[in-house]
Amino acid sequence: MNTPDRDDRPLLIVGAGIAGLASALAFSKAGFRSVVCERSDRLDPVGAGLQLSANALSVLDRLGVLASLRENAFAARTVALRDGASDRLLARVPVESGADGYLAVHRADLQSVLLEAVQVDPRIELRLGRSLKAVETRPSGVRASFARSAGSSETIDTLLLVGADGVHSATAGLLSCPPPTDGGLVAHRFSLNDAPGDEIEAWLSPRSHAVSYPMRRSGERNLVLVERQGGKQAPSGDGWNPRLAGFIRHGTYLGRWPLLTVNPDERMRAFGRVVLVGDAAHAMFPFAAQGAAMALEDAWVLAASLATQADMDRAIGAYLDARRPRIERVLKRVRFHRFVYHLGWPASLARNAAMALRSERAMRGDLAWLYDWRAAPLA
Template identity: 45%
Template sequence: MSAVDRTRPITIVGAGIGGLTAALELAGCGFSVEIFERAAQVQEVGAGLQLSPNALRVLDGLGLMDALLVHGTRAREVTLRRAFSGRRIASVPVVASDGTPYVSIHRADLQTVLLGAVERSPAITLRLGASLESLAPKRGGLDLWFADGGTRYKHHTGLVVGADGVHSSIARRLGLAAATPAGAIAWRGCVAQPTGVASSPGVEAWLGPRRHAVAYPISGGRETNLVLIEPMNRTSEADPAGLPRRFRSWDRQLRSMIAAAGDMTGWPLYVVRPDRPWRHIDDRLILIGDAAHAMLPYAAQGAGMAIEDAAVLAAALARAPTQGAALAHYESERKPRIARVRRRVLFHRMIYHLPAPFSFGRNTALAIRSPESLGKDLDWLYDWRPPAVSRDVGGD
C-alpha cells in the first residue's frame, strides 16, 4: 500500500456530525475532501445532545468553540434524581480537570456550526442528493456509483470514509450484519421556556425501574430537551400518548415537562455489534462513528465518539507513511477506547434501571461519595485529548 494520495480528494459518505467533523479535520491536515450526502438538504434529526469535554477539545481545535457556546449551555454537573420523588441522589461534576466545559446544545445548532465551517473551507466539496448505489474495487482505488434524481454517475477515489450512520448503506453493501434493535426506545421532545426565563443549566436524570429520563437546556436556554427511555415493545412503539400514564407515578416536575412537551417522537434504539470490522477492501475503506460502533446513549457519547474518530483518523492519515499503516494505527487507537466506553454504557444501563430494593443500595452508595470522587470516575473519558497535528486552516 502506497502513501496517502494527496493529489485527489478523500471521499466521505455521510454529512452527519461525524462526516462533517472528519472533513474539517482532514482539510486542516492538508487533504482535499469530497462529502457525498443522500439528503437534498443537511438537516439533523432529533432535538438535543450533550458534548462532553473530550469532544469539545476536537471542535475547539477546529476553531468552533465560540460559535458553539453562542447556542449551547455550559453544564457544571449531572444531577441524578429518584424517579418517584425527584429527590437528589448525587451530583456528578462534568467539567474537565483542565477547565474544558461540558455543553448541551440543539443538534441543528451543532450541525449549522459544522456546516458553516465546511462551506467556508476551499478544500471541501459537499455534494447533496447523492445516494450511494454501489461500490467496487478498481485499480488504485474504488469506484462508487451515486444516483442524484434521475442521474447516475461514477466517482473514483483512493479512500472512502463511511460516516453514514447506524443504518449504514456502505455497511449493507459490504455485506455486514445490520444494526440490531437494542430493546429500548427513546422518546424525544422539547419544552419551551417562558419568555425571558432560561431553563436551568446542567443535566438532570431521573432513575427508575426499567426506565429513565434526562432533561437539559438547548437553544441558548430557551428550550429544555427531554428524553424518556423505556423498554421497546409494540405497546410503547404505538402509543406515545400513553407516556403520561406510564410515567404517572414519577416526579411531579418531570410529569409537568412531559405534559408541556406534547407529542414526543419515538426513536427505536439500535446498536452495532462490537465485532463489526472497520477496515475493508485492502484499506481503501474505513467506517467511523455510528456506522462502525453505534451504541446506546446511556453515557451521552454517540456524537462524542464520532467526533473523536474524526480527529484520530485525520491525524493518522497525516502522519503515517502509508494509507494501510494509517488505518491500522487508527484502529489500534480507537478500538480499546470504544470498548471501554461500551462497558461504561452497559454499566449505566444496569444501574439506571435497578428496581427496589437494589435501587436503595445504589442510591446509598452514590450519596455517600463526594462529587469530586464521582467525577474522577470519568476522568479517563473526559480528559481525552486529540492527537496534535500541524494544521493548514487557510481559507477558513
Template identity: 45%
Template sequence: MSAADQARPITIIGAGIGGLTAALALADRGFAVDIFERAPQMQEVGAGLQLSPNALRVLGRLGLMKDLLVHGARAREVILRRAFTGRPIASVPVVASDGMPYVSIHRADLQAVLLRAVDRSPAITLHLGATLQALTPARGGLDLWFISGEGRHRLQASLVVGADGVRSSIARRLGLAAATPSGAIAWRGYVSRDNGGGPPPGITAWLGPRRHAVAYPISGGRETNLVLIEPMKRTTLADPAGLAYRFRSWDRQLTSMIAAAGDMTGWPLNVVPPDRPWRHLDDRLILIGDAAHAMLPYAAQGAGMAIEDAAVLADALARAPSRSAALAHYEAERRPRIAKVRRRVAFHQRVYHLPWPLDLARDAALSLRSPDSLRDDLSWLYDWRPPAESDDRETI
C-alpha cells in the same frame, strides 16, 4: 500516505456529525475532501445533544468553540434524581480537569456550526442529494455509484470514509452483520421555557426501574430537551399518547414537562455489534462514527466518539507513511477506547434501571461518594485529548 494517495481527494459518505467533523479535520491536515450526503437539504430533527469535554476539545481545535458556546448551554454537573420523588441522589461534575466545558446544544445548532465551517473551507466540497448505491473495487481505488436528481453517476475514489450512520448502507453492501434492536426506545421532545417551565439550569437525569429520563437546556437555555427511555414493545411506537401514562407516577417536575412537550418522537435504539470490522477493500474504505460502533446513548457519547474518530483518523492519515499504516493506527487507537465507553454504557444501563430495593443500595452508595471521586471515575473519558498537530514531524 503515498504522494499519489495524498494528491487525490478523500471521499466521505454521510454528512452527519461524524462526516462533517472528519471533513473539517482532514481539511485542517491539508487534504481535499468530497462529502456525499443523501439528504437534499441539511435538516436536523428537533432534538438536543450533550457534548462532553473530550468532544469539545476536538471541535475547539477546529476553531469552532466560540460559535458553539453562543448556541450551547454550559453544564457544571449532571444531577441524578429518584424517579418518583425527584429527590437528588448525586451530582456528578462534568467539567474536565483542564476546565474544558460540557455543553448541551440543539442538534440543528451544532450542524449549522459545522456546516458554516465546511462552507468556509476551500478544501471541502459538499454534494447534497447524492445517495451512495453501490461500491466496487477498481484499479487504484473504488468505483462508487450514486443516485441523485440528475440520475445515476459513477465516481472513482482513492479512500472512502464511511460515516453513514447506524443503518449504514455501506455496511450492508459489504455484507456485515446489521445493527440490532437493543430492546429500548428513546422518546425525544422539547419544551419552551415559557410553556411548562423546565428543570433547574443544568442537566438532570431521573433514574427509575427499567426507565430513565433526561432533561437539559438547548437553544441558549430558551428550551429544554427531553429524552425518555423505556423498554420497546411491539406496540410502543404506535402508542405515543401512552407515554404520559407510563411515566404518570414520576416526579411532578418531569410529568409537567412531558405534558407540555406534547407528541414526542420515538426512536428505537439499535446497536452495532462490537466486532464489526472497520477496515475494508484493501484499506480503501474505513468506517467511523455510528456506522462503525453505534452504541446506546446512556453515556451521551455516540456523537462524541464520532468526533474523536474524526480527529484520530485525520491525524493518522497525515502522519503515517502509508494508507494501511494510517488505518491500522486509527483502529489500534480507537478500538480500546470504544470498548471502554461501551462498558461504561452497559454500567449505566444496569445502574440507572435498578428495581426496588436494589435502587436504595445504589442511592446509598452514591450519596457516600464525594463529587471529586465521582469526577475521577470519568476523567479517562472527559480528559481525553486529540492527537496534537505539533507531533506532525513524528511518523506513526
C-alpha cells in the same frame, strides 16, 4: 499532503452528519481535499439535544467551530442524578474537565456550525442528493456509485472512502456487515420552551430513566425518556414525580426513537480502502452521552493518522488501533450505566443509597479517562 502512496484524488466521505462533516474539516486541517456525498437534498436541522463533554469539545476547538457553538449552547458543571419517583437528589456528578467545560446543545446547532465551516473551506466539496448504491474496492482505492435524487447516477474513484452514513450505514451494508441490533429500548424525545431549571438532570426509575437539560441559552429544554420497547404511544408521565410528569405532559412530543446498536467488532476494521466512522462503526446506547463525541474523536484521529502515515494501509491501521480500545472502554461504561440506571425494584433502592454515599470527587474520578481525552495537534 501528497505522499508516495497518495494521489491528488479527493478523499470521499459518505454522509454529512456529525461524523461526515467533522471528518471533512479534520482532513482539510491535515491538508487533504475531500468530497462529501449526502443522500438528502437539504441538510435540515433535525434531532434534539446533545451533551458534549470536553473530549468532544477539544475536537470542535481544533476544527475552529467551538467559539460559535458556545454562543448558543448551555454550559453545565454537573449532572444531578435524582430518584424518578420522588425527585430526591441522589448525587451530583461533576462533568467539567479543565477549561473546556461541558456543553448541552441542539444537534441542529452543532450541524450548522460544522456545515458553515465546510461551506467556506476550499478543500471540501459538499454534494447533496447522492445516495450510495455500490462500492467496489480496488488495489489502488475504491470506486463508489451514487444514485442522484435528480434521477441520474454518479461514479467517484477515490483513494479512501469514509463511511459516515449513520446507524443504517449503506456503506457497511454494501461491505456485507451484519445489520444493526435492536436493543429492545426506545427513547421518547420532547422539547420544552419555558420549563424552569438550569442544570442537567437525570431521573432514575426501575427499568427506565429520563434526562432533561437546557440545550440553548434561550431556555429551550430537551427531555429524553428511555424505557423498554412497548406500545407505540407517547408516555403519559404516570409513575414519575410531579415535576417530571409535568415536563412530559406539557412538552412537545418529538417522537420515539427505537435504539439500535452496532457491534464495533464487525465494523471497526479495514475493508480495503474503506473505513467506517461514527454511528456507522459503533452506534451505542445513549447512556453515557458519547455517540456524537466518539464520532468527533474518530474524525480527528483518522485525519491525524493520515497526516502521520505515508502509507494508506498503515494510516487506516493506525486509526483502527487507536480507536478500538477507546470505543470498547466507552461501551463497557455504557453497559455499566445501563445496568445501574435501569435496575429493578428493590435493587434500585440499594443503588440510590450507594450513590448518595459517593463523593463528587469519586464520581468525577470514574469518568476522568473519558472526559480528559484531548485532540492532539496534527503533525
